[in-house]
Amino acid sequence: MSWRAQGLRTWLLQRLTAIYMALYLLLALLVLYSHPVTGFTAWHDLFHQPVINIATIFMFASIFYHAWVGVRDILVDYVQPQPLRFMILTLVSILLLALMLWVVFLMFGVLQG
Amino acid sequence: MRFLIYRYHPEKDQKPYMQAFELDGLDKNKMLRDALLLIKKQDESFTFRHSCGEGVCGSDALNINGTNGLACITPLSSLKEPVEVRPLPGMPVIRDLVVDMAQFYKHYREVKPYLVVTDPEPEVEFKQSPEERSKLDGLYECILCGCCTTACPSFWWNPEKFRGPAALLQAYRFLADSRDQAHDKRLEELDGPYRMFRCHTIMNCVNVCPKGLNPTEAIHNIKRMMMKDVV
Numbered sequence: 001m002s003w004r005a006q007g008l009r010t011w012l013l014q015r016l017t018a019i020y021m022a023l024y025l026l027l028a029l030l031v032l033y034s035h036p037v038t039g040f041t042a043w044h045d046l047f048h049q050p051v052i053n054i055a056t057i058f059m060f061a062s063i064f065y066h067a068w069v070g071v072r073d074i075l076v077d078y079v080q081p082q083p084l085r086f087m088i089l090t091l092v093s094i095l096l097l098a099l100m101l102w103v104v105f106l107m108f109g110v111l112q113g
Numbered sequence: 114m115r116f117l118i119y120r121y122h123p124e125k126d127q128k129p130y131m132q133a134f135e136l137d138g139l140d141k142n143k144m145l146r147d148a149l150l151l152i153k154k155q156d157e158s159f160t161f162r163h164s165c166g167e168g169v170c171g172s173d174a175l176n177i178n179g180t181n182g183l184a185c186i187t188p189l190s191s192l193k194e195p196v197e198v199r200p201l202p203g204m205p206v207i208r209d210l211v212v213d214m215a216q217f218y219k220h221y222r223e224v225k226p227y228l229v230v231t232d233p234e235p236e237v238e239f240k241q242s243p244e245e246r247s248k249l250d251g252l253y254e255c256i257l258c259g260c261c262t263t264a265c266p267s268f269w270w271n272p273e274k275f276r277g278p279a280a281l282l283q284a285y286r287f288l289a290d291s292r293d294q295a296h297d298k299r300l301e302e303l304d305g306p307y308r309m310f311r312c313h314t315i316m317n318c319v320n321v322c323p324k325g326l327n328p329t330e331a332i333h334n335i336k337r338m339m340m341k342d343v344v
């Protein structure tokens with residue numbers, strides 16, 4: 001998709017990720033309420049289940065994407081000098097990508113272990 | 114009644130300043146425009162735009178006590194003293210309360226505010242059913258006063274790129290018109306991060322529109338149309 005088409009796409013994804021996060025949080029609260037996590041083994045067993053594991057990866061992907069769109073919107077509105085805007089956006093992207101990699105790394109670790 | 118009026122003459126004044134005026138024995142049932150005309154009698158160097166005097170032409174859009182509105186339909190009785198009158202925010206000031214609306218009209222022109230028809234023209238007239246016509250209610254009434262666009266923070270931050278509520282309302286006015294045939298082109302033109310998607314549903318536009326129109330809803334409807342085309 002071209003840069004011009006990015007208006008609708010990011011706007012839509014921002015909303016879809018919001019819905020997903022809300023649903024995940026609701027389910028997470030229900031699950032944690034019915035199966036309280038009391039220690040490492042319980043936590044490990046919970047995230048060892050592929051469905052929960054993958055859903056959690058998507059949850060964090062949603063958070064990071066949502067955050068990226070939000071930060072981009074703030075920068076486009078309030079940071080007018082292009083080079084500075086580009087620099088901050090790049091730094092934020094790197095940070096979010098690193099966090100995402102870390103989440104994937106952790107979750108795959110639990111899945112295998 | 115006490116007034117504080119924004120004054121600026123670029124050739125004479127270093128900086129804009131607020132000038133105090135006092136009008137005695139003012140009929141509070143009159144409108145702000147009447148008071149401004151009396152002020153002009155006191156000081157003839159003061160200038161502001163106005164024309165029809167009844168909220169139809171959209172010339173005397175001003176920032177009145179911090180809120181945009183038309184001076185000619187703002188009753189003096191509704192205003193707290195001292196009444197602070199400033200030019201529309203975020204626009205280049207030409208003199209006193211007169212601003213340069215060029216940017217505003219440019220965005221208006223960009224949305225092609227006219228019917229685009231590619232079919233051969235019908236011999237007699239373009240037909241439209243009453244239902245189809247009713248879709249234009251709440252859209253065609255805009256008088257292009259600029260109250261909404263100049264009250265919009267998204268427009269203040271990106272005045273060259275963001276179309277602004279008034280132009281987007283007009284964009285939707287033609288998207289909603291059953292006779293128009295440039296649907297896809299119009300939507301494509303509005304995509305991208307700036308032209309329409311700078312709107313963050315702040316709704317200042319809805320608050321200030323002297324015609325009671327709802328640009329935010331129009332923008333929402335454009336997004337709906339875009340989504341329909343994608344799905």
Ligand code: SF4
Pocket residue numbers: 254255256257258259260261262278279282321322323324325326328
């Ligand atoms: S939508 Fe309302 S506030 Fe905006 S330009 Fe039209 S009449 Fe003025």
